Amino acid sequence: MKLLIFIIPFLLFFEKIFAERIKVDQNFYISYRFVNEGKIQINVTSKSQGFIGLGFGESMLNASMIVSYFKDGVPVIEDRSSVAHEMPSLDAVQEIQSKKGVRNETWTTFSFVRNIAKNGKNLLEIGK
Numbered sequence: 001m002k003l004l005i006f007i008i009p010f011l012l013f014f015e016k017i018f019a020e021r022i023k024v025d026q027n028f029y030i031s032y033r034f035v036n037e038g039k040i041q042i043n044v045t046s047k048s049q050g051f052i053g054l055g056f057g058e059s060m061l062n063a064s065m066i067v068s069y070f071k072d073g074v075p076v077i078e079d080r081s082s083v084a085h086e087m088p089s090l091d092a093v094q095e096i097q098s099k100k101g102v103r104n105e106t107w108t109t110f111s112f113v114r115n116i117a118k119n120g121k122n123l124l125e126i127g128k
Contacts, residue, residue, distance in 0.1 A: 030054070040116050041098070044068070045109045052110060053088075060085050068101065068110040075101025077112050 021031045027047035035041045046052045050069065057063030065088045068077045077099040080088035098113040 034116075035113055038116055039097075039113055041111065041113045042066075043109065043111045045107060047106055048108050049103065052108060055082070060088075063088075066096070066110075066112065066114075068112075070101065070103065070108075075099065075110060077101065077110055079114070 021029065023029055029045040031043040031045075033041050042054070044052055044054055044066075052068045053065055054068075055063045055065045060082045061084065063082050065080045065082055066077060067080050067088065068075065070076065077096055079091045079094045079096050081091055082088035096112045096114050098111070100111040102109050
């Protein structure tokens with residue numbers, strides 16, 4: 001169901017260019033596409049007004065994570081790592097590019113580009 005296209009116009013643009021769309025549940029969607037060799041663009045939409053976290057790994061233990069939120073109306077997207085079930089630490093090197101974020105009263109969408117592999121882990125397994 002493509003209901004989000006009408007809620008956030010930002011999604012209409014991405015819906016046409018993203019290779020894969022994953023509906024995690026009725027409140028959380030992930031889309032991604034390969035932008036060039038070694039890079040992936042990820043679009044995350046959540047029925048949320050707070051923080052949105054996206055982790056790559058089997059658990060929070062030693063996972064690469066993206067934490068996104070708005071601060072004073074400006075989107076913030078951070079590259080982080082977790083070593084336990086706690087707030088992930090900000091990575092010394094921020095590898096995220098092309099950061100974008102929009103929100104309305106109900107939905108929040110963040111988009112960014114990052115390397116497919118990080119610390120020897122391949123992100124191509126998202127959605128499997």
